[in-house]
Amino acid sequence: MIAYIEGQIIEKNPAYVIIDSGGIGYMINISLFTYSRIPDSGNVKLFTHLFIKEDAHVLYGFTTENERELFRELISVSGVGPNTARMILSSYAPVEIKNAIIENNPDLLKSVKGIGNKTAHRIVVDLRDHFKKEPLTKEEFLSTPNNTALNEALSALVMLGFAKNAAQKALDKIAGSGKGQNLSAEALVKEALKKL
Numbered sequence: 635m636i637a638y639i640e641g642q643i644i645e646k647n648p649a650y651v652i653i654d655s656g657g658i659g660y661m662i663n664i665s666l667f668t669y670s671r672i673p674d675s676g677n678v679k680l681f682t683h684l685f686i687k688e689d690a691h692v693l694y695g696f697t698t699e700n701e702r703e704l705f706r707e708l709i710s711v712s713g714v715g716p717n718t719a720r721m722i723l724s725s726y727a728p729v730e731i732k733n734a735i736i737e738n739n740p741d742l743l744k745s746v747k748g749i750g751n752k753t754a755h756r757i758v759v760d761l762r763d764h765f766k767k768e769p770l771t772k773e774e775f776l777s778t779p780n781n782t783a784l785n786e787a788l789s790a791l792v793m794l795g796f797a798k799n800a801a802q803k804a805l806d807k808i809a810g811s812g813k814g815q816n817l818s819a820e821a822l823v824k825e826a827l828k829k830l
Contacts, residue, residue: 636693641678646672648724653678662695663716665723671697679765685709685716694720702726711760714781722746728777734797735761746826766798786819787826794823 639662650663662680664672672678676706679703680695689740696702706718722798725746729830734742739820740754751782784805791801804826808817817825 636682636684636782638679638681639690639693639695643673643675643678643679646674651678651680653680662693664695664721665701665720665726667698667701667723667727668695683716692716698728701728707764708757709796710717711753713756718748718753721748732765734758736765737802738762759830783817783819787822790819790823791826791830798828801826 639653639655639660641653641660643651644654644659645652646669648664648669649665651669653660653662659765662682664680668680670794672680672812683697683702683705685692685694685795694702694705696705705716705723708714709716710724722743726734726742730742734740735758740751740758740760743749743752743754743757788798788801788805790796791804805822806822806823806824806827
């Protein structure tokens with residue numbers, strides 16, 4: 635198994651990169667999420683997953699171990715191959731995908747090209763309980779799009795040991811009441827603690 639590859643970027647495009655490492659050029663398939671996070675040239679380190687099939691050995695690369703882990707979780711679902719998993723990771727940030735699964739939102743997954751209703755529901759059913767047990771990592775929190783006081787408060791509550799879905803419901807109530815509009819993350823946490 636190849637854990638990671640580090641070297642010079644020889645070629646970069648939205649579908650793959652070629653990295654020269656020790657005089658060997660590795661062609662590594664990437665998601666758009668990874669594409670947006672690596673430089674156009676210079677040195678790079680990608681965490682890899684080697685997928686072996688009858689007629690090829692294919693490398694997939696990721697800027698973070700969390701994205702690679704999510705890729706592996708997705709391909710563990712029946713009917714989801716590596717190219718489908720890569721398409722999902724190209725459509726949404728890993729934290730958005732995890733949130734959709736935890737919040738039982740197969741519609742987000744269905745919006746990805748090639749994902750039908752049955753596959754979207756299977757992904758949610760197979761992975762929901764697993765992701766619910768995992769706290770939001772600092773890396774995922776920092777990569778959350780439109781990071782706001784609400785997101786900071788959610789992360790803080792999860793790190794305090796509250797279940798993510800319970801914390802989210804409490805914060806949604808605060809936001810829904812109009813009370814949470816101008817509150818700091820600290821104030822939101824205090825309000826949420828009254829409801830938990």
